[in-house]
Structures are given as structure tokens and as C-alpha cells.
Amino acid sequence: MRQDQDLQSRAHGVPDSALRFIGFLSFFDRYGTPPMLVALSVGTSLSFAQTVQLVASYALFYAIGQPIWGMLSDRFGRLAVLRAALIGAALAAIASILFTNYLPLLIARSISGLMFGALYPTLLTLLGDTRTGVERARGLSDLQVYSSLGTTLATLASGALASYANWRLVFFLPALGCIAALYSLRKSAEPERSRSGFNFRAALRPMNLALYGIVFLEGGLLMGLLTYIVPALQESGVSIGLAGALGCAFAVGVILGARLMRRLVARFSRTWLIGAGGLVLCAAFLPSAFAPYPASYTVTAFLLGATNAIMHSSMQGWATDISPDARATTVSLFVFALFAGASAATYLTADLAQHGGYGQIFGFGLASSLLLVALATGTHALWRRKHPAS
Template identity: 85%
Template sequence: MKTQQELEPSIGSVPDSALRFVGFLSFFDRYGTAPMLVALSLGTSLSFAQAVQLIASYALFYAIGQPIWGVLSDRFGRLAILRAALTGAGLSAIASILFTGFIPLLIARSLTGLLFGALYPTLMTLLGDTRTGVERARGLSDLQIYSSLGTTLATLASGAVATYVDWRLVFALPAFGCAAALFSLRKVAEPAHSRARFNFRAAVRPMNLALYAIVFLEGGLLMGPLTYIVPALQESGVEIGLAGALGCAFALGVILGARLMRKLVARFSRTWLIGGGGLLLSVAFLPSALFPSPASYTVTAFFLGAANAIMHSSMQGWATDISPDARATTVSLFVFALFAGASVATYLTADLAQHAQYGQIFGIGLVLSFALVLLATGTHALWRRKNPPASL
């Protein structure tokens, strides 16, 4: 009789369930702090501004670590980095519950961001190593579903847990999750061909640089405006708890879009999926740009999620294909560009948000989304003509 592990689909020799759980875990930790900012400042010696700085530092080190993890993954192997990052992330999460002072917590959360930042790109790289075509696209969609579930649970639950139980529990849960993930990977061997000969030049070819520039703009449009959904809902008169729940329309959009994506990848090329997802991004901005209201902001959140599931997962597939001889480094630079774009967009629109000009922010997103569709589809079509065997 076959064991459960033998019956379960897997990525190479790595069970899919383990990788989905790691995807869930990485996004739960990443989005778990923001909803409990007030409880964290009340339960420690931190001011609210200092609590916010914990998130900013986490995000900074999460982004900074991307190229580092990519290089190390190409040099030492995917599972070696995954295990090392899970071990370090678990220890850093434990350190986060031992301190209440600002500097020790800042160091602990910065290290946690650095280490958790290795997880998702490594999962993407494993998919790139061991799957091709439709199966790779479906694997990426599955990862998006589970990461969105992690985001949703963190958004809905971490504030309540911190308020009614203890803020330390929000940091402790990912530590337990890291231990569980390590246990599930204890007998897993490194997949074949997951350790590449290091070739940094392959990750910075002209077409790679074009991809990073496109995803920089995509990050600014997908993740930058998403920051303002809940504040815009509050500004329009929605109570904070309901605003948070309505903001979760983004995760619903990702989940439903990812389920749809599993069917679309068998019928349409990646170029068409990038274009279709980009048009969904334009649809997302349209109601909030023209008719700002709680309903339009909720619709925007939903379609931002759907665009993420269709356009961005297609961009992720492109990133795993474009340089097989430097896949981990390429994927990590891709993720770095995504977060850099989101950070720059948030910085550039901060003054508009300060004056509650959310309609103008979404209007700018609407205009730029058309430019993104043209750039992304045109560049991918050009790359596809030159590399037909490697594309969908």
C-alpha cells in the first residue's frame, strides 16, 4: 500500500503540501504585524510611531535580502537555503517575543524580515526547476492561493489575538510554523538540478533588466495603491473593523483569480494572460478613480487581487523561464524590483494620501496601467519570439 506522501502530488521530491504551507506561513508573518500596531504599542514601551518602524524595517530587510538569497540558492541549492531560512526565521520570531524595548525588537523584526524574505522566492525557484508550461503556471497559482489565505488570516485575526490574548502570540505562531515546516522537510532530498553553476551575468542580461523594469512598475501599481484601500474606506466613513474586512476583497480576488488561472493557462499563451491581467488592473482602478466610494474601493481591492492572480503569476512564470542558468538569482531580483516599485509608489503618493486624495491616486494608477499593459505584453511577445521552446 502506498504511503500518503507517495499518493500526494509533489514538486520534485518535495511534497506540494509542505511548500503550500511555507507559502502560507511566509505571508502570515509578513502581514501579521500591521493589524496589531495599537495592541503592540499598548503592550510594550513602544510608541505607535516606533511600532510602525518595526514594519518598515521588516519590509526593508525583506527586500534587501532578495538578491542575497538568490545568489546563495544558485550556489548551495534550494532546499539548503529553505531549511536555513526556516531555522533562522523561527529563531528570530522567538527573539521577537522575548523583548519589549524598541532597539531589541527592531533588530529581531529586521532579522525576521530578512529570513522570511527567502521563503517565497525559493518556492518559485523550485517550481521553475521542476515544472514546465501549464503545470508550472498552475503551481504558481496554487502558491498564490495559499499565500493569500495567509494574508487574509493575518489581516483578520492578528489584531484580535493581540488585543484579547497577547501580542507575543502573533510572533510565536510563525515560530511554531517554521518548526512544523522543517519537520515536514526532514527526509526530503535536494531536487535534481536545483544547484546551478553560479552565473550572475545571466541574471542581468538586457531582457532580464527589461523584465525587472516592468515588474518595478507593476509592483508600484499592484501593491502601492493596495496600501490605501483600508485608509480610503475609513476616510469615506467606514468603521475600522468593517474597513479591514472589506479590504480582504483583495485576497478573495486572488483566490478566485488563481482558480480561474488554472483553466486559462491551458487555453491562452502567457502573453495573452499578461495582457488580460493588465486590463483587469485597469478595470480595478476605474471605479475608484471616477466614483470614489466604499463600494468602488471594495471593487478596486477585488480586481487588484484578480489582476495579481492572472497578470503577476504570469510575470512570475516569465521570471522562472528567462534565465534557467541563474534562475534563483533572477527570481530574487524580480521580487526585489516588485517591492522596490511598491515602496517608491507609496513614497511618491504619500502627500496625496495625507490630503485624502485617493481618487487622484487611483486615477494615476489607471493611466499608468495602460502603459504597463503595452510594455509587458510587447516585451514578452518579443522575448517569446526569440525563445519559443521556453515559453507557454
């Protein structure tokens, strides 16, 4: 069995273990800083507001870089971009260790966001280049499991490492991880289909634009409103530590949902899976909209994770299929729309959150998720009729 997997990995050009590790690494770095903001402020000359700005700048450059990385990947190849980003991410992480003043640390974290932002979309594009059908869907599910593990470990461990050891460890570990990832790619060859040339117009076809609009809404509901789970738990009387632990129900939902997806993809169409995942999203917001209690918020976190594994992985598969002649650019714009939606939803609901209106926020999520289900399933069904082989 292991021999078959090794042969399969070599056929794909990149070992499966490398794909999973890089997915884990990218999410560990992305979610490692927020839990240690207080410790970072204490250990440096930065105010708490300035440490928050580090996270905001990281996220901004993470999003801004998406279209750029996609175009470079279509022009020069996936592994060329992946290796360049890993080298840049390692150097930026090391720079983050060396500086304690605001401006140089802000620049270092901004570059980190730019570089780490290239990793996950490039992994999605590699899966699109090298796998098809059920095999691709299972690869996406595996990638989600490991990225979710990276998120969970960062959430649980980075604050403790910064508080009880040293905040520099949280930046040092991703630097080591980048070096290890580069080593794991040392024998990997560029997939034959990885250089499609720069074709930005192909990534802006009407159906592509419809996909970006749908994922913008999905990002707002799935990622933007997920931000409020831990604050809502604290508002309901749960301690900070327990709120963080209960919030990890999201990761449990991703992992269990991904295991379920490995079975579902062989039996149901992607349109069906998008619709089913959308209904899980509706169910996620239902308890928190009408019963603002810790158990409700925990169920919401778990079902948001399951939605991520079922609906969002299906949307990712669609993004890798919709424009093979501009795959990396399309996937990067897809990821950009996802983060833009998350930011927009957080911005629009910030006043409600400030006044503890989490029931209203999740009620908004419930109503909007019904719209999302209709748009996503209807649009994918239309696209599928025009591309029956996809």
C-alpha cells in the same frame, strides 16, 4: 487520485503540501504585525512611531535580502537555503517574543524580515526547477491562493489576538510554523537542477533588466496602491472594522482568480494572460478613479486580487523561465524590483493620501496601468519569439 498526487510530489522532491504551507506561513508573518501596532505599543515600552519602525525595518531587510538569498540558492541549492531560512526565521520569531525594549525588538524583527524574505522566492524557484508549462502555472496559482489565505488570516486575526490575548502569540505562531515546515521537508531531496552555480551576469542580461523594470512598475500599481484601499474606505466613512473586512476582497479576488487561471493556462499563451490580467488591472482602478465610494474601493480591491492571480502569476512564470542558468538570482531580483516599485509608489503618492486624494491616486494607477499592459505584453511577445519553446 491522491496516490497520483503523492507520486507527483515525490517526483518534484518537495511535497506540494509543504510548498503551500510555507507560502501561507511567509505571508502570515509578513502581514501579521501591521494590524496589531496599537496593541503592541500598549503591551510594550514602545511608542506607536517605534512600532511602525519595526514594520518598516522588517520590509527593508525583506527586500535587501532578496539578491543575497538568490545567489546563495544558485550556489548551494534551494532546499539548503529554505531550511537555513526557516531555522533563522524560527529563532528570530522566538527572539521577538522575548524582548519588549525597542532596540532588541527592532533587531529581532529585522532578522525576521531577512529570513522570511527568503521563503517565497525560493518556492518560486523550486517550481521553476521542477515543473514546466501548464503544471508550473497551476503550481504558481496554488501558491498564490495559500499565500493570500495567509495574508487574509493575518489581517483578520493578528489584531484580535494581540488585543484580546497577547501580542506575543502573533510572533509565536510563525515560530511554530517554521518548525512544522522544517519537519515537512525532512525527507525532501534537493532537485537535480537546483545548483546552477553563481552566474550573476546571466541575471543581468538586457531582457532580464527589461523584466525587472516592468515588474517595478507592476509592483507600484499592484502592491503600492493596494496600501490605500483600507484608508480610502475609512476616508469615505466606513468604520475601521468594516474597512478591514472589505479590504479582504483582495484575497477573494486572488482565490477566485487563481481558480480561473487553472483553466486559462491550458488554453491561452502567457503573453495573452499577461495582457488580459493587465486589462483587469485597468478595470480595477476605473471605478475608484471616478466614483470615490466604498463600493468602488471594494471592487478595486477584488480586481487587484484577480490581477495578482492572472497577470502577476504569469509574470512570475516568466521570471522562472528567462534565465535557467541563474534562476534563483533572477527570481530574487524580480521580487526585489517588485517591492522597490511598491515602496516608490507609496512614497510618491504619500502627500496625496495625506490630503485624502485617493481619486487622484487611483487615476494615476489607471493611466499607468495602460502603459504597463503595453510594455509587459510587447516585451514578453518579443522574448517569446526568441524562445518559442518556453
